[in-house]
Amino acid sequence: MNDQDITAAEGFGKDAVRLDEGHVVGQGGIPDRFENPGLPPHVPRGAxxxxxxxxxxxxxxxxxxTLSILxxxxxVLAYFLVDIRTMAYLPGIGDMSLQHVLLGVGMGLALLGIGLGAVHWAKTLMPDEEVVEMRHPMRSSDADRDEVVRIMKEEGGKAQLSRRPLLKYTLGGAMSLFALPVLLPVLGGLGPMPQKSMSLTFWNGGPSGPGEEPAFTPMRLMRDPENTAIKASDVTIGSVFHVLPEGLLDLEHGVLEEKAKAAVLLMRLDPxxxxxxxxxxxGHQGIVAYSKICTHVGCPVGLYEQGTHHLLCPCHQSTFDVTDDCKVIFGPAKRPLPQLKITVDxxxxxxxxxPFREAVGPSFWERG
Ligand code: FES
Known part of the structure; x- marks a missing residue:
């Protein structure tokens, strides 16, 4: 059999010509494949x-x-000791719950420490022999399986777990503690139940954070984001305003959290x-104000159909009838939007x- 017969028999086509042991080229001189060049020479590591x-x-x-353990x-400390309503200002992001920030940083370090530790261990201390396994039937023979078990035991010893107890204990600590960030949120939830947090809004008389409930004082309805007061005569039939309570946009901290609960839509209908x-x-002469927070899962309800007097939530298409207490006429929301009682000064x-007479936003166990 000559070289051309050999390459045809190997499946490279009758036009392929075998030149030597290293590679095979077609008749145009363009390589069809290269032989496996093998592994570069083994270079021992410092360790x-x-x-x-x-x-x-x-x-x-x-x-x-250890970083993972920390x-x-x-x-765990953030989960149990930090109040979920304590806010922290993050440059470029804004106000966020300090507990959520610490939970994220803690879980990130726990994962990163284990991942980087395992990679560094493998690259510096574990055996770095290159092994080639030829293709074989999917199920190894019993002899091979026994051999694998034997090698695992032997190489496990070479990984120096028994020789280096510091590694064994810190890895054991990191792996066993790491289950906690997964288990705690499953068993205990990511914070307390909302309780009164969605019943109290800035409309009650000021910031709704922890502390004493503020005494109610009438507040002007302010355009969002212009922060200018609205006269009843400014609101023509068919118009819609995005509204916040007076003073909310002047807060130094917590604007986003307060805004997320106090946002209101103001519309004027023919009485x-x-x-x-x-x-x-x-309302006041057909001017009515409703919470802008959808009672499904809390998206801002932002689409007003002037012709039908319907408010639409863009998230899952819940539709509320503004002519009838903002009752739900379509979609997954189960409650009407809460109405804010208004008048003129x-x-x-x-x-x-x-203030609102019921909790704004989504349904929850303690809504009451
Ligand atoms: S959040 Fe509004 S319909 Fe789902």
Missing amino acids: DLSEAAAKRAEKQVAGLF GTVLF SDIKSQKELDW DEGYLVSAQ
């Missing part, structure tokens, strides 16, 4: 040559596992279109007449 380098690597790996401890007497009484500006 293979010097016990001092191995010791240094061991400390680095142990340091990374991350988990931070997660003869309004079906509910309570809605008429809580001596100068003709729209003001709140009382």
Whole structure:
């Protein structure tokens, strides 16, 4: 058999010509394939040559596992000791719950420490022999399986777990504690139940954070984001305003959290279109104000269909009828949008007449 017969028999086509053991080319001289060049020569690592380098690597790996342990401890302390309503200002992001920030940092360090520690351990201390396994049937023979078990035991010893108890204990600590960040949120939730947090809004008289409940004072309805007061005469039939309580945008901290609960939509309808007497009484000459926070899962309800007097939530298409107490007429929301009772002050500006009478936003166990 000549070279051309050999390459045809190997499946490279009758036009392929075998030139030597290294590679096969087609008749145009373009390589069809290259032989496996094999592995580069083995270069021993520092830790293979010097016990001092191995010791240094061991400390680095142990340091990374310790970082993981500290991350988990931070997660647990933040979970139990930090009030979820304590806010922290993060440059470029804004106000965030300090507990959520610490939970994220703790879990990140816990994961990163284990991951980096394992990689560094593998690269510096574990055996670095290159092994080639030829293709074989999917199920290994019993002899091979026994051999694998034997090698695992032998190589496990070479990984120096028994020789280096510091690694064994720090890895054990990191792995066993790491289950906590997964288990705690599953068993205990990511914070307390909302309780009164969604019943109290800035409309109650000021910031709704922890502390004493503020005494109600009427507040002007302010345009968002212009922060200018609205006169009843400014609101024409068919118009819609995005509204916040007076003073909210002047807060130094917590603006986003307060805004997320106190945002309101203000609309004016022809009073003869309004079906509910309570809605008429809580409004002013057809001007009505409703919470903008969807009662499904809390998206801002932002689409007003002037012709039908429907409010639409863009998230899952819940639709509320503004002529009838903002009852749900379509979609997954289960409750009407809460109405804010309004009136006008001596100068003709729209003001709140009382805070919301029920919790705003999604349904939850303690809504009551
Ligand atoms: S959040 Fe509004 S419909 Fe789902």
